[in-house]
Amino acid sequence: MKKQNICFTIIVLILAAMPILLQLGFITASSTVLFIGKCIAFAIVAMGLDLIWGYTGILSLGHGLYFALGGYAMAMYLKLQATGGQITDFMHIGGLTELPMIWKPFLNLPLSIIMIFVIPAIVSGLIGYFIFKNRVKGVYFSIISQALTWAAYSIFIALSPYTNGNVGITEIQTIVGSIRGDKNRMNMFIVFYGALIIMVLTYALCRFSTSTKFGKLLIAIRDGENRTYFSGYQVSHFKTFAYVLSAVIAAVAGAVFVNFNGSITPSQMTISYSITMVIWVAVGGRGTIIGAIIGAFIINLCEYNLSSGSLVDIWQYIIGLIFVITILFFKGGLVGLVREQIPTFISKLKNKSHAETPVKSKKGA
Amino acid sequence: MNNTPVLEIKNVSVCFDGFYALTDVNANVKRNSIHFFIGPNGAGKTTLLDIICGKTKPTEGNVIYNTQDGHSVRLTGLPEYQIVRHGIGRKFQVPSVFKSLSVKDNMLLSLKGHKSIIDCIFGKPSKEEFEHIDYVLERVGLKERTDICAGTLAHGEKQWLEIAMQLVQKPEIIMLDEPAAGMGKLETFKTGEILKDIKKECTIIVIEHDMDFVRQTADIVTVLHEGKVLTEGLVDEVLANETVQAVYLGRSKAVS
Numbered sequence: 001m002k003k004q005n006i007c008f009t010i011i012v013l014i015l016a017a018m019p020i021l022l023q024l025g026f027i028t029a030s031s032t033v034l035f036i037g038k039c040i041a042f043a044i045v046a047m048g049l050d051l052i053w054g055y056t057g058i059l060s061l062g063h064g065l066y067f068a069l070g071g072y073a074m075a076m077y078l079k080l081q082a083t084g085g086q087i088t089d090f091m092h093i094g095g096l097t098e099l100p101m102i103w104k105p106f107l108n109l110p111l112s113i114i115m116i117f118v119i120p121a122i123v124s125g126l127i128g129y130f131i132f133k134n135r136v137k138g139v140y141f142s143i144i145s146q147a148l149t150w151a152a153y154s155i156f157i158a159l160s161p162y163t164n165g166n167v168g169i170t171e172i173q174t175i176v177g178s179i180r181g182d183k184n185r186m187n188m189f190i191v192f193y194g195a196l197i198i199m200v201l202t203y204a205l206c207r208f209s210t211s212t213k214f215g216k217l218l219i220a221i222r223d224g225e226n227r228t229y230f231s232g233y234q235v236s237h238f239k240t241f242a243y244v245l246s247a248v249i250a251a252v253a254g255a256v257f258v259n260f261n262g263s264i265t266p267s268q269m270t271i272s273y274s275i276t277m278v279i280w281v282a283v284g285g286r287g288t289i290i291g292a293i294i295g296a297f298i299i300n301l302c303e304y305n306l307s308s309g310s311l312v313d314i315w316q317y318i319i320g321l322i323f324v325i326t327i328l329f330f331k332g333g334l335v336g337l338v339r340e341q342i343p344t345f346i347s348k349l350k351n352k353s354h355a356e357t358p359v360k361s362k363k364g365a
Numbered sequence: 366m367n368n369t370p371v372l373e374i375k376n377v378s379v380c381f382d383g384f385y386a387l388t389d390v391n392a393n394v395k396r397n398s399i400h401f402f403i404g405p406n407g408a409g410k411t412t413l414l415d416i417i418c419g420k421t422k423p424t425e426g427n428v429i430y431n432t433q434d435g436h437s438v439r440l441t442g443l444p445e446y447q448i449v450r451h452g453i454g455r456k457f458q459v460p461s462v463f464k465s466l467s468v469k470d471n472m473l474l475s476l477k478g479h480k481s482i483i484d485c486i487f488g489k490p491s492k493e494e495f496e497h498i499d500y501v502l503e504r505v506g507l508k509e510r511t512d513i514c515a516g517t518l519a520h521g522e523k524q525w526l527e528i529a530m531q532l533v534q535k536p537e538i539i540m541l542d543e544p545a546a547g548m549g550k551l552e553t554f555k556t557g558e559i560l561k562d563i564k565k566e567c568t569i570i571v572i573e574h575d576m577d578f579v580r581q582t583a584d585i586v587t588v589l590h591e592g593k594v595l596t597e598g599l600v601d602e603v604l605a606n607e608t609v610q611a612v613y614l615g616r617s618k619a620v621s
Contacts, residue, residue: 213474229446
């Protein structure tokens with residue numbers, strides 16, 4: 001368990017060095033740092049997903065919904081900052097003459113930040129309460145979570161006067177102003193380190209909650225939900241709570257993401273985007289918080305480096321293949337590989353070389 | 366000592382899509398006894414346990430639970446976790462322990478009380494509770510296995526752990542669905558001795574097929590057949606009953 005914290009510290013130190021490397025000229029493009037900022041956001045949502053999937057055993061294929069809800073909440077605030085509180089172009093085109101009610105809370109920052117937490121908490125709380133109360137589980141839950149994401153996606157596109165439909169909310173800066181260009185580099189660093197701090201806090205939160213009895217109960221629910229009911233726990237409340245926690249973490253990640261991405265579109269809400277998140281967790285190693293982080297970074301770094309070249313067309317196939325191989329052969333992902341499979345493989349090899357001599361002598365006899 | 370039965374099963378019938386799994390079953394369970402329900406496959410034994418613990422709702426009838434201090438609780442209609450909180454625990458047929466957690470964590474999660482989310486996040490078990498866990502593990506013979514992952518325990522040990530998980534809740538009634546299934550002779554005997562030890566503190570309801578095990582441990586036996594109570598009484602009486610031998614013992618002899 002301590003190894004996990006050491007590993008996390010190393011990752012954080014490497015990340016913290018990125019802006020310094022840029023400043024010193026080892027990294028030439030500032031877009032690389034922006035991309036790593038996005039990866040930090042992905043790592044945060046992966047941790048949230050790991051809580052609900054890796055620990056509690058509930059596979060949500062719709063976390064893109066919460067990621068996007070947080071992203072939109074942030075983007076709406078930033079957009080209003082850019083327009084000076086006036087109504088936006090797409091609202092004009094949509095036939096609106098004044099700022100709609102749902103945009104009003106996003107005029108000020110504290111309220112916007114509260115919204116980033118409250119909106120996904122309410123949505124996931126309602127969804128979780130009814131689904132888990134009726135004991136919907138397994139693949140049925142996964143399908144419902146997909147359907148809900150799809151429904152939300154359709155709603156966001158249909159309500160284009162309020163959300164700008166397919167295009168999403170674009171042309172926005174960050175929470176501290178512009179980060180483009182050399183003269184705004186300081187702003188970029190502030191946003192980057194801010195994101196890093198949020199990632200550390202999320203990690204601490206996840207580690208704390210999984211180390212308590214609550215975390216053990218989540219594992220208990222995964223191993224034997226029935227047994228947990230018969231140990232006197234109101235399991236549906238626990239599942240709902242874990243689901244809300246994970247949704248809020250996803251929303252925070254979405255809000256961080258918008259700062260680096262400069263826009264949010266409904267494509268962040270799609271099913272395929274949500275499934276990509278699941279792949280990060282699976283490849284990294286579910287049921288270990290550090291695995292989720294590692295998975296999010298590795299998959300995204302691969303995508304960043306590979307999909308720009310000739311591999312762009314087949315990238316989706318490669319990632320699909322990696323996912324299938326992980327699920328079939330490496331259930332514990334990369335972390336499981338390092339922690340269990342390689343040690344058992346080595347000890348097997350040792351046993352084999354030990355065992356070989358007596359086996360031969362037996363044959364001879 | 367309170368002489369009212371701890372559990373009264375009154376006119377319970379269950380109908381699954383037109384098939385009556387249980388028809389008008391009546392039974393009283395005496396306090397601090399080991400009460401066996403036996404019967405051929407499909408007699409409705411497990412269904413009866415499901416009804417007592419709230420997993421299945423009866424079509425008709427009631428299950429009444431009488432507490433030590435003379436209160437009566439109607440169990441029918443309560444959700445299972447509340448029935449557990451009243452002190453009625455259940456062990457399943459297939460051993461179902463939390464296999465990724467250690468033996469100790471399995472026990473910690475089973476402790477009485479502290480079942481809310483807040484308690485689980487911020488609560489810490491007290492020293493007495495740890496001592497109680499050690500005490501219970503010692504009684505079932507798992508003291509040395511405390512830190513082992515429950516999934517790696519042997520089959521018999523898993524059964525004992527699950528019994529221990531019921532016991533650590535300080536229950537009034539423990540229900541065991543085939544506790545000796547898949548066990549060897551020695552293990553079965555040990556399980557019987559554990560049960561006899563436990564019954565000083567609570568009432569035990571058991572479903573079992575193993576007749577040696579029944580003879581070893583049972584106080585009272587109720588025979589179910591095709592969803593109805595065939596007979597009820599002391600072990601020797603029941604096993605000597607000709608009808609019982611015909612439907613159950615005779616048949617199992619013929620099979621073996």
